[in-house]
Amino acid sequence: MITEQAPGKLYIAGEYAVLEQNCPAILVAVNEFVRVSIAKSTGTSGLIHSKQYSQDSIHWIRKGNQMVIDNRDNPFEYILSAINFTERFCLEQKVSMSLYDLHVNSDLDSADGKKYGLGSSAAVTVATVKAILNFYGLHCTKDLIFKLSAISHYSVQGNGSAGDIAASVYGGWLAYQTFDKAWLKKELATKSLSEVLNEAWPGLKIQLLTPPEGLNLVIGWSQKPASTSQLVDKTNAKKKFIKTQYDTFLDESRKCVLDMIKGFNEKNISLIQKQIRLNRQLLKDFASLNHIAIEIPRLTKLINIAEQFNGAAKTSGAGNGDCGIVIADEKTDIEEMKNNWRKNGIMPLNFLVHSIA
Structure with a gap:
């Protein structure tokens, strides 16, 4: 076997x-x-x-x-x-x-x-x-x-x-x-x-x-599954009708992620957090443009609670359910944040990053 x-x-x-x-x-x-x-x-x-x-x-x-x-x-x-x-x-x-x-x-x-x-x-x-x-x-x-x-x-x-x-x-x-x-x-x-x-x-x-020392990835689950392929279908169908706005979204997302990569290379957690918040807004604008729900209310709650504890948060993946992620540092009271999540129907997932040799 x-x-x-x-x-x-x-x-x-x-x-x-x-x-x-x-x-x-x-x-x-x-x-x-x-x-x-x-x-x-x-x-x-x-x-x-x-x-x-x-x-x-x-x-x-x-x-x-x-x-x-x-x-x-x-x-x-x-x-x-x-x-x-x-x-x-x-x-x-x-x-x-x-x-x-x-x-x-x-x-x-x-x-x-x-x-x-x-x-x-x-x-x-x-x-x-x-x-x-x-x-x-x-x-x-x-x-x-x-x-x-x-x-x-x-x-x-x-x-x-x-x-x-x-x-x-x-x-x-x-x-x-x-x-x-x-x-x-x-x-x-x-x-x-x-x-x-x-x-x-x-x-x-x-x-x-390689993540900077002191960076913590915290994951919360909305308890609502989503279908990535169906969401991608919807956005693909609208591309040609919103070409100018779509091209702008691509340019801004590219710059945002490249700056985030720079944050990893420079060991700069604050820069990574700044770009997480920017990427959240870009995705919210993209969702509005395509008339899709990426950030459902429970994920918004997850993000707002994380921000109260100095964590930078956003949806993960296609959205409309599934998980939200938080980039936290030493200023973040992670356990208290998770307690607040639980009170609001959000399940903390205690997963770790898995490296492959």
Whole structure:
């Protein structure tokens, strides 16, 4: 039995803008994991089993008179895609295929099955890719695992930046810029998978960051799950109608995140906190422009309480639920802040940053 794991992630800054080229975001990997165990099958068929995902709901939409299933929130779709692309790569390496059983176990949901918003689809994709590569005896670099996982994930989701994939592969704090999706689609249509995996991907940048001493990341959960893919769909649909404002948002988000990266490089917590507050406002303006709810009332409450305790706070990820994050320093009474959160229906999550050697 081989077991591989991949950590969940949280966005710190740069959400929505990160979907575009040359717009960085900052993410962090957290010490909650998806684990995938793989073993040679003893029967005449292989098995894919997950205790958590067996009861998952399926979303669907109406297109004319047709009922269309939206599988982007179904973890099994990501597992199957990861198997498909990883085995394709293995076949190109002249590896003989065999039957196996996959067992998936996840920490990335609450006890009652609600999603925290830690990027479970990305983590299960990465853990599946790693498990299959290990099963077939292929020891690959993090860069190759990232690319294979990004292709697998994107083929199901159809949108997104793959920043959550990067956090699950590289761990720790990182600055991330997405790759050229049109270029990748063209390459995959004309070259072997192995060739594409070994190429430099235009636009892709992944930089590990070291947080300043005294910086504390505090996480609160709204107890309301959200769907990233559906929110991204809504904003993508409006882009062409608000082009000038959208371009301004991208420019301002880029500058904000670059200044935040400078704060990490200069060990300047105050600069990081200043940019967290600015990024919050940029996202609020973006939400208003797109008529979407990124900062729901409970997340606003989380942020306002954090600010009372000298913490710089904002939503994390697509918003409309899930988590809020706080960048705190030695002036922040973290325990009292968490007590105030609990009184207001916000659950503190005692996750730590997970680094990968």
